Amino acid sequence: MSQRVVVIGAVAAGSKAACRFKRLCQDAEVLLIDADEYISYGGCGIPYYISGDVSDEKELRSTSFHMVRDEQFFRQDKGVEAMPGTRALSIDRKNRTVRIQKRDGGQTDLSYDKLMLATGARAKKMPIAGMDLDNVFSVASLQQALAIKEQITTGRIEKAVIIGAGFIGLEMAEALSDMWEIETSVVEYCDQIMPGFVSKKLAQMAQHRMEENGVTFYLGESVEAIEGDVAVSAVKTGKRTLEADLVISAVGIAPNGDLAEAAGLEVAPGGFIVVNDRMQTSDSDIYAGGDCVQVTNLVTGKPGYYPLGSLANRQGRVIGTNIAGGNARFKGAVGSFSVKLFDGALAGAGLTPETATREGYDAVGIQAGQFDRAHFYPEKEIIFLELVVDRESRRVLGIQGFGGEASGMYARVNAVATTLQYHPSVADISNLELAYSPPFASAMDIVNAVANAAENYLDGSYQPAYLEDFLECWNNRDCGEYFFLDCRAEADAKPFEEKHPDVWKSIPHDQLQARINEVPRDKKLVLVCNTGVRSYEAQVNLAAEGIRDTYSVESGIAGLKECGMRF
């Protein structure tokens, strides 16, 4: 007798599992239910629908060959019985039934042989006043996206406040500001954007890029209330009141684990459904995947939460295979991410210096800035990578980067990211074999250079000045303790020397040995060049002369400029 599989949740993981299973077992019956009327849509595309890059929401619900993934599509093309507008109320594991409520309010029980939970996640809601005012939105469903776009297209929205500077917040800020020219502010509780995903310095680069494109940031501020009568009129933070006729709350999402918990399945605190690497819950006939589960963090070995459409699809396929009697595994994730910010982009994977330290590693982040292609090749741009390493074991724990949207940064982050599960050492990345030719990479590529820098740091020959160090010295440059030694060519360095003659000196690196007596020995020396190569070499040369209180500015002037520094 053919079996019946019920899938609860029909966005990414659920739809994928249903179709994969059905292809493998074509005589089985597959029911795919979802409380929403919209199913199988690309939720990650919502910011691009809001911006207008994607003109019609149907495109988010269509295949690459332009068929809308509705009930008819699932039935005719996939052989799957999709039931939108159908809410799962409870699971009776003993009798293997799911109690559902249909569009018309009527309840019934669906029997199942195997069950899959793809109940997704919901937007976290801040416990403050005004969250229910008109024009206060989150972006966790296509329904909400439609409502936001409806408001924007009235032309009456002039000022928007976005709460939260994570992926969704930043993507929405670009969407509103770039395409609709809405005056957009982002309020973030932490003291940097993308907290937990990149270091402060990379965050500063990305923030600066967005500020240049007209977005305003208020960091380290918590939202205390949303004000207005019927519709929102302002957002009140701990420090100011921002006028707003649109508010988007993007303070994170929480897994929908209630249904699983009520059914007695193992659910971790916070609502994360616990699964094994076959994506089975504590009931081996019930699988779960997508934004409602926790999976193994392949860097730390601990549970992690990675609510991404990409991983949901992979998990869905694994589940489809396993329900059909296969033995597919989903080992876990390293948290690879990417986000486009106007013409810039952030990407990364694994741990940041801060998250690694919280996890108990003796972690440090080492940065490099370098052209993404051979420096003699006409088309190229400087990109920035940060490698996160454990000092003691020399293990690489993470990689993050900032660069132009179309730059080689994305390729480099992925090239390291896919190896993180194998626990590479710094030396492994130092020898990482990127496909080389001048239009695509450098012979000594930045991905190798950043590992070389980390190795030099671990070996004690490289002492970097991080952004904070540099700012500390620069902002106190008149105190007499610091001195800036510029190792660039004279043409580049002289203007700085002329502007700041008491603290800034130009000694091109190739003149350093000959002019070693001009180097002050009683000050903390901040060594700069364009990207950090020559200042590092100067640091090595100075150490051989007994001058050791030196700091080489990582990513050099190019990095500082990308952060918005002006001299």
Add this chain to the structure above:
Amino acid sequence: MSQRVVVIGAVAAGSKAACRFKRLCQDAEVLLIDADEYISYGGCGIPYYISGDVSDEKELRSTSFHMVRDEQFFRQDKGVEAMPGTRALSIDRKNRTVRIQKRDGGQTDLSYDKLMLATGARAKKMPIAGMDLDNVFSVASLQQALAIKEQITTGRIEKAVIIGAGFIGLEMAEALSDMWEIETSVVEYCDQIMPGFVSKKLAQMAQHRMEENGVTFYLGESVEAIEGDVAVSAVKTGKRTLEADLVISAVGIAPNGDLAEAAGLEVAPGGFIVVNDRMQTSDSDIYAGGDCVQVTNLVTGKPGYYPLGSLANRQGRVIGTNIAGGNARFKGAVGSFSVKLFDGALAGAGLTPETATREGYDAVGIQAGQFDRAHFYPEKEIIFLELVVDRESRRVLGIQGFGGEASGMYARVNAVATTLQYHPSVADISNLELAYSPPFASAMDIVNAVANAAENYLDGSYQPAYLEDFLECWNNRDCGEYFFLDCRAEADAKPFEEKHPDVWKSIPHDQLQARINEVPRDKKLVLVCNTGVRSYEAQVNLAAEGIRDTYSVESGIAGLKECGMRF
């Protein structure tokens, strides 16, 4: 007492080793000798110098901060004594000396504590008549590049023949054809371009792209003679005579192992210097790196040869570290490569279906074509990946791809390439975690899709029609044995059906179940759609109906069109 290190060869590996060692041991003496007057140049940039993308050869010899790497640079900036125009004649290992011949012809002995060989490679020379005629060149040194450019800039070169369709040959073909509008032909002995690096189908895509840009190819032809009086006037192949006033021989390179061999060091047949993973030769005081050594192929575990500036740099750094008393390792390589071909690009790593079969694997290459970004994102293009797997172990042996120069193909090849040394399975690539967001990738990315296709093939549910299979059926379409079933939407498929009514039928995939009786059961069915997704699903559906003599065209019509097929 400080030690003296002598480095023979001052292009990539030698220069890097010399500088790295000197930074680590600043009181040591480092001598960097080279027979050539030009040292430390980016040889891989030569095609871009020829084309004019790089306007001055000095750029190939300069740092990213525009300092020419000449003797003065090495002395003042690096503390290394560079000696261009100095030939190493022999090595006396017992007395630790190198006999050299200087510019003026005078000979002397240099003593060394440690020696490094970076003697590079030379262009292979075909044993045919006419190789010494004027305007017959190879591209193995900057001197030759200068001579070629001098000829081109006279404006008198109208027809060029390039012998060999590997990297250099193709890059040179683009350079001559694109920027100088020289009528350029490429003659290749094998029956495809880039033999040994990509499959025939990817080669066909790349060839078609170059043909569209005006380059002519003669494959499967061997050059028998080069004709002319003083200068070349024609190239005679086994099949034709091609007029030519410029010939570039790019039939491969051979390592310069003579010096090492004469010194009694272990040298493998062909002249490849044998080194361990610390890059030491059979004499532990003598290191070797760059285009003169063989290193481990990390896919097969056997010796491999990877003459690339990128690996030379990595090896140079490892050697510099080790001479300074460190313990760095160069484990080997997987042969990652990339080559730009007008606005297209090929890249890859590891084994191809053909090379894997030669190595004794039960290998198959499985292709997929898909958009490089979310299909709803406005900017995107279809790219093609081929995953090479061992049928029995399901191990991934290689990855190759073709796509636009600026497409996401490069990132995907690298993401897989860097994991090849860890011997991933097809399932590992199926779950490969590419950094996802719609402007950069698909939720079910092509890199996962190609592994899914391979898994379906290994599991027996996917039976692809390769390019050769398709052509076999198409070219014999009137024999009555074959039938083409088009699973695309009617608007796409109908024109094909109307043009070829006897053999081509349009049944959109979502109508297949309802119209199953229209499917002929007595013919070999060739299933097509745009990229291969719907034709695969149709194959699965048909199998459930007992129709099993079906072949799904890999990469679909999009792939065939990229190969130059017209219907």
